[in-house]
Amino acid sequence: MKQVLIEMQSIEKIFYADDVETHALSNIHLRIQPGDYLSITGPSGCGKSTLLSIIGLLDSASGGDYSLLGESVNNLDQKQRTKIRNKEIGFIFQSFNLISDMTVWENILLPLSYRRDLSNTQKNALATQALQDVSMTHRKKHYPAQLSGGQQQRVAIARAIAGKPSLILADEPTGNLDTKNAEVVMRLLDELHHNGASICMVTHDPRSAQRANRSIHIIDGQIVSDETSPLGKGMGTLSAARRDHCEVKG
């Protein structure tokens, strides 16, 4: 039996700012299996990015239990969280988030540079492979500003996948791209999934969401539907197994 990738029970997130309490996430139950391709949709401010940040160990929950690859991450300190994040999670952001004074090659190598479990030869081989996977080898020595938005996002994808993470998290990955470049990025994600990657993608675009094999909808910090498509494409029927792990409201 394959190990569960992500297991969340009763996750809560409350932000406190200027005497205002925001309940960004309430009672989130979520299980992600290896090989899942999830889309997360919902209105602006419903908690999508917050959920992704908690899954990716960029932020921690205010309450509830979260296990990654069977290990509870509730009580880890910052150093331990960073180490796990660096190895197991690949992030893709809407605004690419490449480092402007580093070349394409240096950007891709950066997250690998923190990995003590890899030799330099291995790091170079992984970065070379990732560049090839996104067809950007010819732009290796370029700086981000010298690339189009679509190319920058391909480099960001290479950076995310180079270390062969257990889970790829993408927050509106096509939000800053035109239709043509968005399609290139979506095809890359399809291909990564086809080759075995587990992906969790926040999107505004219903057509992008339909490419995932599982669609989660969030409203006001709660998962209101969780649908799995048996064909791996499009919105499918609500599977009983998934339903057990989501709060269905309304």
Ligand SMILES: Nc1ncnc2c1ncn2[C@@H]1O[C@H](COP(=O)(O)OP(=O)(O)O)[C@@H](O)[C@H]1O
């Ligand atoms: N760092 C923060 N401090 C205070 N409130 C925040 C913070 N981050 C997010 N929020 C609030 O939490 C809610 C969910 O935000 P977010 O997860 O960014 O929504 P989405 O990505 O779905 O648009 C919003 O009301 C937002 O204003």
Ligand SMILES: [Mg+2]
């Ligand atoms: Mg967001």
